[in-house]
Amino acid sequence: MDYFSISPTGKPLSGEVEISGAKNAVLATMTAAMLADGVTTLTNVPYLRDTKTMSNVLRIIGCRIDGGAHEFKVDTHGANHLEAPYELVSTMRASFYVLGPLVARFGRCRVSLPGGCAWGPRPVDLHLKGLEALGAKIEVTHGYVEATSDGPLPGGNFRFPISSVGATVNVLMAATLAKGTSVLENAAIEPEIDSLIDLLLSMGAKIEGKGTRSLVVHGVPEMHPGFSETIPDRIEAGSFLCGAVISRGKVKATHCNPEHIKALLDIFEEMGCIVHTGNDWAEVDAGSRDLKPVHVEAVPYPGFPTDLQAPLMAVLATVPGESKIRDTVYLDRFKHVAELNRLGANISLEANTATIKGVEKLQGAPVMASDLRAAAALVIAGLVADGETRVSRIYHLDRGYEDFEAKIAKLGGCVTRLNDQT
């Protein structure tokens, strides 16, 4: 199994890092392609384990994925095996996104329940309730969801009781091919939802309310293939900028959208960093300043994202004084706390609030990544820890960071991929 060996260079990260396309946007647009017969083109696709997994899910259904590493041509002409198996859905929850498009276009499908995830339960009840509100019949048996509809879904109204990115993706896609008009209230407004709406509009969908929590979808009988340039990955950008701050360096993230990471940039400013932004870049300078502790809440967009909670916690572990992070989206997403403490951090946890007392120096140690963003947090902590840090289970990190070691190396960090068989 691959692991990272991280050796401190004693120097802050500095320079430019080019941000890839957003994993969480492209996983939705890949499945949306199945709403039409033909070839949908997706560009700026990140080269990741998750995009490979989604390609495999679509292939099992009968799609072809051509193009290069960063451009997918998703040909849905052969899609006729309307099933997503446990083996794939259990490795990547977003595989569950095939449910909405398949039941909307073909009137039936069978998709494995995703099951638990690395940090605790992540239910899909809202995906199912939303599809039911559109008229789908849902049965859950033997760990699989069977969704059916006699002819096109009738369409209907649904109010998401809490903001859910995934449920909004699934229900919105299904609504585009419904017979009637659907109104989705309290829909998620993450940039990945806007990017999905842009693709759906390019495919002939009729959707009003982009960028708001109230979406009105006038169903159309048929859609045609479309085009999507994948938006930049705001979580990747935020992770590298956390790397800049933890090492008290100066990093410019290019090919990104600074609006999408405004909540993080505001926090960095509050901590005392100097932040500059342009049209498609953001630069953070934490160089040799005394940084201040902060109190942060992870909330739905446009607030500070739960996906950056772990990387920011690593940063705050090195900032003198007492910081707090409360995660209101995933109350139990804290597996990284114990591992950061193994690196000498002083973090205690009460319910969904972590109290972080900054230490002078982190110490290298063997640690284990429990999930994708925990892995990023441990790696950036390792960059500034004394001595070697070994991060195992980096297959989590490979789900969502393209060319990670090379990007870190370009900024002056030293992260080496090794294999415990070698």
Ligand SMILES: CC(=O)N[C@H]1[C@@H](OP(=O)(O)OP(=O)(O)OC[C@H]2O[C@@H](n3ccc(=O)[nH]c3=O)[C@H](O)[C@@H]2O)O[C@H](CO)[C@@H](O)[C@@H]1O
């Ligand atoms: C592939 C992808 O885009 N993943 C992102 C997506 O995950 P995902 O779409 O799974 O997360 P959601 O936005 O759905 O989850 C938000 C909250 O709603 C709850 N919930 C969700 C669905 C449901 O049917 N029932 C329910 O109770 C969840 O447990 C959680 O407490 O948004 C999360 C929150 O920004 C991010 O951390 C993930 O990186």
Ligand SMILES: C=C(OP(=O)(O)O)C(=O)O
């Ligand atoms: C949690 C994440 O992804 P997923 O929802 O696919 O597990 C993430 O991107 O941080």
